[in-house]
Amino acid sequence: xxxxxxxxxxxxxxxxxxxxxxxxxxxxxxxxxxxxxxxxxxxxxxxxxxxxxxxxxxxxxxxxxxxxxxxxxxxxxxxxxxxxxxxxxxxxxxxxxxxxxxxxxxxxxxxxx
Amino acid sequence: xxxxxxxxxxxxxxxxxxxxxxxxxxxxxxxxxxxxxxxxxxxxxxxxxxxxxxxxxxxxxxxxxxxxxxxxxxxxxxxxxxxxxxxxxxxxxxxxxxxxxxxxxxxxxx
Numbered sequence: 001x002x003x004x005x006x007x008x009x010x011x012x013x014x015x016x017x018x019x020x021x022x023x024x025x026x027x028x029x030x031x032x033x034x035x036x037x038x039x040x041x042x043x044x045x046x047x048x049x050x051x052x053x054x055x056x057x058x059x060x061x062x063x064x065x066x067x068x069x070x071x072x073x074x075x076x077x078x079x080x081x082x083x084x085x086x087x088x089x090x091x092x093x094x095x096x097x098x099x100x101x102x103x104x105x106x107x108x109x110x111x112x113x
Numbered sequence: 114x115x116x117x118x119x120x121x122x123x124x125x126x127x128x129x130x131x132x133x134x135x136x137x138x139x140x141x142x143x144x145x146x147x148x149x150x151x152x153x154x155x156x157x158x159x160x161x162x163x164x165x166x167x168x169x170x171x172x173x174x175x176x177x178x179x180x181x182x183x184x185x186x187x188x189x190x191x192x193x194x195x196x197x198x199x200x201x202x203x204x205x206x207x208x209x210x211x212x213x214x215x216x217x218x219x220x221x222x223x
Binding site for chain 1: 144145147149154155156157158159162164200202204206208209210211212213214215216
């Protein structure tokens with residue numbers, strides 16, 4: 001069974017541009033989570049989607065946004081890129097409801113130059 | 114606000130030298146405590162979920178335990194392939210998101 005898949009693996013953007021990252025959850029999972037992991041730092045929660053709705057948002061500016069599609073896949077958009085947005089962006093998925101295991105993808109590396 | 118503190122930040126062991134990693138947490142209502150392993154440049158790999166104080170889970174050389182304030186990840190007779198960053202996270206009853214600690218970097222030398 002396929003795990004959480006993310007694309008692209010690597011992305012290089014210029015400051016001020018927009019980046020779009022994509023995620024396909026494990027089949028049957030309706031909840032999708034996005035995390036940012038900057039170099040040497042811990043995982044910071046960005047967004048949680050379930051059944052197409054944004055359920056919770058971390059302490060990030062509004063230029064970080066996303067959506068979940070009817071097939072439960074998701075995309076993360078980062079507008080007006082800043083150098084400090086350079087990080088590994090991790091997508092995860094789980095069955096609906098708390099207490100279920102949350103599985104992560106391999107991440108998308110975003111480099112802003 | 115939920116908080117997770119992991120110690121030590123880094124740990125160097127000789128192959129076969131057992132040790133424990135600590136995860137202290139503050140959460141309004143614990144739904145689950147999760148342990149993950151992360152290799153450099155990769156996504157976290159799920160290891161265990163613990164739900165209530167007193168619970169223990171084992172997988173190969175790893176054993177996770179949980180109290181009301183902390184969790185321990187015991188590593189018995191580690192091998193070099195156990196070298197990785199081990200992450201602890203909590204999920205409270207209010208939200209499904211995980212709140213992570215900053216991890217313990219484990220290096221096992223042959």
